[in-house]
Amino acid sequence: MDLRSAPWRKASRSHEEGDACIEVASAPGIVAIRDSKNPDGSEVIIDHEEARTFSRIIKSL
Template sequence: MDVSTAVWKKASRSNESGDACIELASNGEMVAVRDSKDADGPTLLIGHREFRQFANVLKSL
């Protein structure tokens, strides 16, 4: 996934101060995750199915 042209969306639970935020982008097959405070930093790429499973685990915590 080419993240240089990705459209990033900030997490809905993000606050005005920007603490502990992530941003997500997707191309339908992969989900890219990055730290919103470090847009040029590392990006984690996860398969769409695996990301959905991961999100479901987080929701159950």
């Protein structure tokens, strides 16, 4: 899936000067996650239900 033109957004808890930032993009049926420092690198692609589960787990940490 080509996500180069997808609207990526930085995670709300990321800091401009931080080194642990992720970006997410949503497309029909999927959510993609990538390292903001390496936008040309690989993405993790999951479906929307997996994204909701992932979000709940991260928020509980």
